[in-house]
Amino acid sequence: MxxxxxxxxxxxxxxxxxxxxxxxxxxxxxxxxxxxxEPKQHPNLARIHLKGAIVDSAMLRTQIEDLRNYPSLQGVLLVIDSPGGAVGASVEMADLIKELASTMPVVVHTEGIMASGSYYAGVYASKIYANRGALIGSIGVLFNGANLQELFKKIGYEPQIIAAGEYKEIDAYYRDWTQKERAYIQNLIQEEYQTFITDVAKARNLELKDSSKFAEGRVFNAAKAKELGLIDDVISRNQAIDKLKELAQVEEALWLEKSSWQGYLDSLVESTLSRMLGSMLGVGLQ
Missing domain, CATH: 1.20.5 (Single alpha-helices involved in coiled-coils or other helix-helix interfaces)
Known part of the structure; x- marks a missing residue:
């Protein structure tokens, strides 16, 4: 059975x-x-993408490293449509974008959702824009766990575990957390949350003492996000491109183009990872 x-x-x-x-x-x-x-290109602008659940930073890192092959680049459009994901990967992405933005303008645009971990990932961009239908924010941290004790009783399954360390079984699926474990997890998540809101406040020139207004896990429409300082303006993708051209001092955009085959493979790998692993996240920015 x-x-x-x-x-x-x-x-x-x-x-x-x-x-x-x-x-x-x-x-x-x-x-x-x-x-x-592919023929040799001399682009001055490039698009990179962050889509789907954030599992690791590998896809974004690959896109950014590929840009180094084109010294003619003067600016980057980062297109985000993601509900967030793993803490470590989101922080790593934020650092990658921060480093890239120190070398050239990076403009973020979202027409879907830029929430939690994906907001963290793009927070250090030169500018952040969204269209009027986008959802922004969800600045918070959660810890996923499962207690399958009752299910195991029904099917006659009884786990036998030997563990060393008072908190080693915190992620155990066969029992509920103890009060000490619950308090430990809450403290850990609070520390991660504090790091999150501190980085957001620093990157967006916001007051940390006002974090209850722009954070606490709430999601905002684009207009409210602009009012709170989470984004710079509510504009279309084309308008965001115009803003990027101004920052990059580019008159005519020459975009870095991927082959249709390479673009298809990137999308396939990205969607496969998101679907297979997105629901398996433990500690996450979601």
């Missing part, structure tokens, strides 16, 4: 372990082969 219950999950994990790394390797090889056939 127990084996039948867990069989689908085990099969999925085995498939990922067995084939996913090979799949990604083949995609990388294909990208390298096809990208070498």
């Amino acid at each position: 127990i084996k039948k219950f867990f069989a689908p999950f085990i099969a999925i994990l085995e498939c990922i372990t067995k084939y996913f790394k090979a799949f990604v390797f083949l995609l990388i090889v294909a990208v390298l082969i096809f990208s070498t056939r």
